[in-house]
Amino acid sequence: MIKKECIAMLLAGGQGNRLGILTKDLAKPAVPFGGKYRIIDFTLSNCTNSGIDTVGVLTQYRPLKLNAYIGTGQPWDLDRVNGGVYILPPYIKGKRGEWYKGTANAIYQNIEFIEQYNPKYVLILSGDHIYKMDYSKMIKYHIEKSADCSIAVINVPLKEASRFGIMNADEDNKIYEFEEKPKHPKSTKASMGIYVFTWDILKKYLNEDELDANSDKDFGKNIIPKMLKDNRSLYAYCFDGYWKDVGTIQSYFEANMDLLENPPVFDLYDIRWRIYGRNPIQTPHYIGCNCKIKRSIITEGCEVLGDVYHSVLFSGVLVGEDSEISDCVIMPNAKIGKNTKLSNVVVGEGAVIGDNCIIGYGDIKPNRLYPNIYSSGITVIASDIEISEGSVIGKNVVVEKSNLDVKNLDSGEYLSEEEVS
Amino acid sequence: MKDTLGIIYAAEDDTQIRELTKKRSIAALPFGGRYRLVDFTLSNMVNSGIKNIGIITQNNYASLVDHIGTGKEWDLNRKREGLNILSPFAIHDSTGWYKGSIDALHSAMGFIKKGNEKYVLISGTHMLCNMNFNEYQNFHIEKGADITVIYKEDNIRKDKLKKYTLLQTDEDGRVRDIEVYPAIPKSNKISMKMYLLEKELLEYLIEEASARGYEDFVKDIIIKKIDKLKIYGYPYEGYLARIDSITTYYRFNMELLKKEVREELFYREGLIYTRIKDEVPAKYSDDAVVKNCLVADGCIIEGEIENCILFRGVRISKGAKIKNSIIFQECEIEENAVLDHVILDKKVIVKRGRTLIGTENYPVAITKGEVI
Numbered sequence: 001m002i003k004k005e006c007i008a009m010l011l012a013g014g015q016g017n018r019l020g021i022l023t024k025d026l027a028k029p030a031v032p033f034g035g036k037y038r039i040i041d042f043t044l045s046n047c048t049n050s051g052i053d054t055v056g057v058l059t060q061y062r063p064l065k066l067n068a069y070i071g072t073g074q075p076w077d078l079d080r081v082n083g084g085v086y087i088l089p090p091y092i093k094g095k096r097g098e099w100y101k102g103t104a105n106a107i108y109q110n111i112e113f114i115e116q117y118n119p120k121y122v123l124i125l126s127g128d129h130i131y132k133m134d135y136s137k138m139i140k141y142h143i144e145k146s147a148d149c150s151i152a153v154i155n156v157p158l159k160e161a162s163r164f165g166i167m168n169a170d171e172d173n174k175i176y177e178f179e180e181k182p183k184h185p186k187s188t189k190a191s192m193g194i195y196v197f198t199w200d201i202l203k204k205y206l207n208e209d210e211l212d213a214n215s216d217k218d219f220g221k222n223i224i225p226k227m228l229k230d231n232r233s234l235y236a237y238c239f240d241g242y243w244k245d246v247g248t249i250q251s252y253f254e255a256n257m258d259l260l261e262n263p264p265v266f267d268l269y270d271i272r273w274r275i276y277g278r279n280p281i282q283t284p285h286y287i288g289c290n291c292k293i294k295r296s297i298i299t300e301g302c303e304v305l306g307d308v309y310h311s312v313l314f315s316g317v318l319v320g321e322d323s324e325i326s327d328c329v330i331m332p333n334a335k336i337g338k339n340t341k342l343s344n345v346v347v348g349e350g351a352v353i354g355d356n357c358i359i360g361y362g363d364i365k366p367n368r369l370y371p372n373i374y375s376s377g378i379t380v381i382a383s384d385i386e387i388s389e390g391s392v393i394g395k396n397v398v399v400e401k402s403n404l405d406v407k408n409l410d411s412g413e414y415l416s417e418e419e420v421s
Numbered sequence: 422m423k424d425t426l427g428i429i430y431a432a433e434d435d436t437q438i439r440e441l442t443k444k445r446s447i448a449a450l451p452f453g454g455r456y457r458l459v460d461f462t463l464s465n466m467v468n469s470g471i472k473n474i475g476i477i478t479q480n481n482y483a484s485l486v487d488h489i490g491t492g493k494e495w496d497l498n499r500k501r502e503g504l505n506i507l508s509p510f511a512i513h514d515s516t517g518w519y520k521g522s523i524d525a526l527h528s529a530m531g532f533i534k535k536g537n538e539k540y541v542l543i544s545g546t547h548m549l550c551n552m553n554f555n556e557y558q559n560f561h562i563e564k565g566a567d568i569t570v571i572y573k574e575d576n577i578r579k580d581k582l583k584k585y586t587l588l589q590t591d592e593d594g595r596v597r598d599i600e601v602y603p604a605i606p607k608s609n610k611i612s613m614k615m616y617l618l619e620k621e622l623l624e625y626l627i628e629e630a631s632a633r634g635y636e637d638f639v640k641d642i643i644i645k646k647i648d649k650l651k652i653y654g655y656p657y658e659g660y661l662a663r664i665d666s667i668t669t670y671y672r673f674n675m676e677l678l679k680k681e682v683r684e685e686l687f688y689r690e691g692l693i694y695t696r697i698k699d700e701v702p703a704k705y706s707d708d709a710v711v712k713n714c715l716v717a718d719g720c721i722i723e724g725e726i727e728n729c730i731l732f733r734g735v736r737i738s739k740g741a742k743i744k745n746s747i748i749f750q751e752c753e754i755e756e757n758a759v760l761d762h763v764i765l766d767k768k769v770i771v772k773r774g775r776t777l778i779g780t781e782n783y784p785v786a787i788t789k790g791e792v793i
Contacts, residue, residue, distance in 0.1 A: 075697075
């Protein structure tokens with residue numbers, strides 16, 4: 001049997017509710033990011049660049065696009081003879097079968113998969129963070145410390161620490177306490193949701209946890225606290241690079257905008273650590289004769305005839321003459337008409353915006369239906385819909401279906417599929 | 422295109438583009454910001470349904486092999502059929518150089534005979550078009566032709582026609598005469614050097630010509646057999662870019678700045694595939710000024726560019742002014758450099774403040790890796 005030192009399990013089953021309509025049709029890891037990537041590309045590329053060639057991707061929410069995107073794993077060089085990338089949806093085992101009930105349960109249900117490779121260590125990852133990290137260094141650290149579990153942590157500002165799972169560790173980085181979203185954080189070491197486990201030990205804990213009827217079957221809530229209680233050796237692995245959770249509309253937007261910083265806060269141009277993905281088959285992008293392009297990233301296949309400021313344009317985007325795009329994220333193959341102004345807008349894949357529209361201007365009012373999701377001023381246009389010519393749309397607006405006759409949508413409006421407006 | 426074997430003749434030696442083809446075959450010449458010439462013929466064949474393709478190479482084929490790899494970008498990394506690089510092997514006295522196209526095809530005979538296909542399509546790489554060969558094959562079959570050659574009728578100046586192989590056809594389309602580089606052109610039907618014939622016939626013609634010590638496929642087979650064989654000309658109506666000199670190379674690149682030309686060449690009948698490099702999207706800074714440019718992924722632009730084609734991974738520093746130029750992959754233009762009508766080969770560095778100016782008919786071409 002093939003023996004792998006370490007294999008990775010990538011948790012990609014989350015629904016990503018806080019990304020609103022961006023995850024309406026697809027799982028969060030499949031959401032487009034950064035001009036030509038999808039969120040999962042960063043984690044998969046990290047695996048490849050770290051020398052991990054066996055990755056199980058656990059999916060259960062709207063997996064179609066994600067499955068199609070991953071395919072054979074060839075774009076990440078994960079089409080291997082031994083190992084490679086595997087999509088692992090929940091399945092029926094004998095008479096029993098169930099959805100993944102929590103992160104720990106998802107791994108528990110795939111013990112058989114992991115055992116095929118007889119690994120010494122298992123790396124647990126999540127598919128919804130933007131970062132570049134050499135996992136091989138973390139595994140080396142895990143071995144050096146003879147740890148049972150190592151958890152990657154990043155220093156966060158103290159005032160934000162209560163949003164994270166916080167690890168309290170001694171001088172040697174040995175963790176003695178874990179607090180989920182503490183009101184009064186004692187440390188600023190936030191868990192990045194990246195774990196290296198010694199497989200034998202993790203397996204034991206997964207089996208025990210599965211039998212515990214009161215458990216949420218979650219790494220953060222159950223497995224880690226249980227291991228701490230048993231005095232297992234858990235170590236914090238400090239990471240000091242760029243790391244962004246893109247779980248909310250606001251953080252998703254900010255992470256995209258971070259790519260525009262100069263000097264870069266997150267450098268994708270480093271050839272030693274390439275981010276791989278499926279490349280569109282398109283010509284170089286074309287910039288017309290009367291445009292201003294400032295502080296933006298633009299991908300192959302775009303045709304830009306208007307002005308673009310501080311924006312991210314994915315492949316195949318068209319921008320018509322006299323239009324002005326500022327502080328926007330425009331996803332693949334979206335079309336923006338002529339003389340249209342967009343500010344602080346996320347435009348979904350393949351959406352078509354007519355001529356003479358004004359979108360993303362007006363007063364700031366939180367969204368009428370989901371004020372918690374849409375409150376930072378960003379207007380979101382769903383994928384594959386049409387915004388008719390001459391529309392005027394405010395801030396924090398969500399447009400989920402083509403707006404046809406509804407030309408004016410004030411700030412905070414939500415044009416949904418169900419409602420008849 | 423059913424039942425057809427594709428042969429790409431990448432051993433073309435009739436076209437020299439000065440500095441740019443010194444160290445690479447013309448098939449591997451970069452074009453249009455991210456492509457190489459061979460991508461067009463290869464993609465057209467794949468888009469027309471050809472599944473088995475051999476590429477005949479001359480001795481300077483390293484960059485071509487590097488570019489094509491296993492053929493996965495063209496979906497040719499297959500177990501059945503797929504892509505074969507037919508590199509020369511030293512069975513002749515002259516190692517690595519074919520005596521002519523007949524010699525080259527003769528060397529490839531093992532590959533040609535192995536296939537089960539009925540037809541074979543032979544094409545060079547420096548005539549760029551976006552074409553589906555199915556209609557062409559139907560024409561060939563309907564006419565009951567032995568060989569069908571594709572031509573493009575072009576109303577260019579007579580003295581410019583001298584550089585081409587010209588066909589004369591009758592009303593039915595049958596080829597009555599062919600002249601290679603004629604001093605006095607009698608026709609404006611330019612051969613695109615694409616030939617369709619039955620594989621058995623090709624095998625016979627090559628064996629026969631080889632036995633007689635003939636060298637050139639056109640002069641020694643096509644022209645000599647013009648009465649014995651039914652040779653037809655098939656007119657191509659679409660956009661054609663003929664890359665045969667530094668001037669045409671420059672001009673046809675610049676034509677890509679027109680939307681209708683890009684539509685014709687890159688999207689008309691199918692997509693043009695090329696090697697994937699996983700480059701990052703291009704990044705523009707606050708100081709960037711861009712007018713009428715084609716820019717590939719991986720570029721970082723902080724200076725001014727106008728009427729330019731930028732290949733993948735080019736860096737343009739602040740204050741640099743680049744006009745009417747073609748900049749190959751991974752070049753670096755430092756602060757305040759000025760370029761006009763320049764072609765920079767791969768990985769050229771233009772130091773700060775330097776100036777290079779060419780003209781439209783004679784663009785300055787700088788060879789790979791130079792530091793100016």
